[in-house]
Amino acid sequence: MKTLLKIIGAIIVLILIYAVIAVLAFSKDYHYEKSIVINAPKEKVWTYVGSLKGYNQWDPFSKADKNIVITYSGDGDKVGDSYHWKGDKNVGEGEQAITEIVPEQKMATKLHFIAPFEGDMKANFVVTPEGSGTKVTWMIDNELNAMMKIMKPMMNSNMDKMFSQGLGDLKKLAEK
16 A cells, blocks of 8 residues: 555656756746648638638537537638637637738748637748648647646647648548
């Protein structure tokens, strides 16, 4: 019994040490990005990347709730256009608005999360020629609070899974 308590105590101490190191050492600035090369012309890829309605055809986050409600403001392809989503506990509620468009090159957006937590994040979608195909780079930037710094390795793992799924779905759509 004493050995088990020592092991549990050691695990708790290691977790606390990690938490302190994470809070002190990890930057508050969070950046994650992932790219994929799609065997399709830039113009075709842009139809799925350069508008909010196109993005929502391959967005992995909203697919977590089959009953999600999405309401658009504008056509979804101009600065200021946005959409509001409301879903279950897996998806939450929030808004995404276009902040910058460079046709067939870049779309920048601001995400505002309402539930289950309040927060803001920036996303960028960059499209560039790559050989005979098109490279799409999806980036997010966020500011981490202390708890999020502790969870950063889990966030990276989740972002990798979701970005891989989304970019894979984009590739399938654009290569049809």
